[in-house]
Amino acid sequence: MRLEMHKFGDVLMSRPAGKEAFALARAYIFPDLKSNEQIELDFAQVKVLAPSWVDEFITGIKSTFPNKISYLNTDNESVAASLKFVLN
Secondary structure (H helix, E strand, O other): OEEEHHHHOOEEOOHHHHHHHHHHHHHHOHHHOOOOOOEEEEOOOOOEEOHHHHHHHHHHHHHHOOOOEEEEOOOOHHHHHHHHHHHO
16 A cells, blocks of 8 residues: 655645654544555655654554554655654
């Protein structure tokens, strides 16, 4: 399942906003997720990504779903730095 992150906004900042985005995804997007289906987070068109936002979002996914997560279109420096900070 590919999730276009820009649908949550092109500037993704703040821990409360990341938590809210995960709650929306869990309620409206992830119910269709199959247990063996990979989750693809596509960061195309995201201009700014804060570590706090992505930490809340990814932590929510990892604590709720056993699915493997892949990260697409991470060339933007803000996206790359935030993911590196959170995933390491």
